[in-house]
Amino acid sequence: MVMAERSRSPAKGDTKQRILQLATELIRARGCHGFTFHDVAAELGTSHVAVHHHFKTKALLVDAAVRAYTERFVAELDAITRSEASADQQLRRYAELFEPASDDDDRICLCGALAAEIATLPDPVPASVRAFFEQNEVWLAKVLAKRVGGRPTTARVQQLARSFLALLEGAMLGARTFGDRSRILSAAQLWLDSLPADGR
Amino acid sequence: MVMAERSRSPAKGDTKQRILQLATELIRARGCHGFTFHDVAAELGTSHVAVHHHFKTKALLVDAAVRAYTERFVAELDAITRSEASADQQLRRYAELFEPASDDDDRICLCGALAAEIATLPDPVPASVRAFFEQNEVWLAKVLAKRVGGRPTTARVQQLARSFLALLEGAMLGARTFGDRSRILSAAQLWLDSLPADGR
DNA sequence: GTCTATACAGCGATAGAC
């Protein structure tokens, strides 16, 4: 979970971008219900009403954060695809996307944090969260098909994709719960090692 | 995730138990930040202040819910152990504990819901949540040791236990996110099938 | 032991002045 945004100088006009960035980090650390307009405003040095000017509701702010996050995440997936590394290598690099940057980084995948709150998220958000996971599953199915053989649309390959994603999201929660980020790559490695090696 | 409490007649004195039960179901469906004292009071037909009489703070209510849930869950684990089914059978029955009762049951494991909010939980709660997962990992390590060989304290067996638990928690989130509870047992089955079969 | 009444701070949100 590197993907830290550049903190370029606050050239006028991108207050909105800065709010989006702050909100993203806050949600990843504390969830949708765990951050307030006050928190964002405090780091910006203004009042919470100023934030409302850029994003009329919390739903719009959170949804914008999810969409921007998904865009950046998909860009990372494309980069991995373009690298033309082996399928196994690509899966390993995928898993690394979920690792926190450091041991005291308690942030997790934005959409993993939101998936847990899915039942209480305001209305455009759940669909955007689902879209994130769907794109991940599609990408994973493509790479896994290369790894274990078969086509990405096979039921078995899709189940593998879902399982790997579920494993990583669950391991992320476990890593944060116990303050032990090694759980993520450790679980991923174990899973990858157990894959049948009949593919290319 | 069956474990529905008996809805015995509200014989005087167990208002507290009833609150605990309602809170548990609400947390499982909507998380700690997703339910209010009002919600509980509404189903009880009283005011939210009456609930406060039984549990002075939300932290105490949630913590009591976690402890009671853990107790019941451990009792289920003991029942599986006593059944003396094969290790493989026991692992399958364990996975079934995480399945929602029906397709429109959007409740997940109480501690899975809370793990996602761990960073924002009030203070006695996080430790109780961790205790739940630790007891699960210990039980899983015992059964997995039988299944794949080795001792429960082996690093490899413990990693397997953590992985299986992470997979189930992640699959639960995925199942709720997409309204498809089949994802849980499907992921569990795939994982169990991939276990090396050198034990017995 | 169970509940009612009341009060208060923090949050999301809106309207309007500068």
Place this chain on the structure above:
DNA sequence: GTCTATCGCTGTATAGAC
């Protein structure tokens, strides 16, 4: 783009009635 003022809802606390 930012601020003041105001609203309703939530969690919390206290005092007191039965």
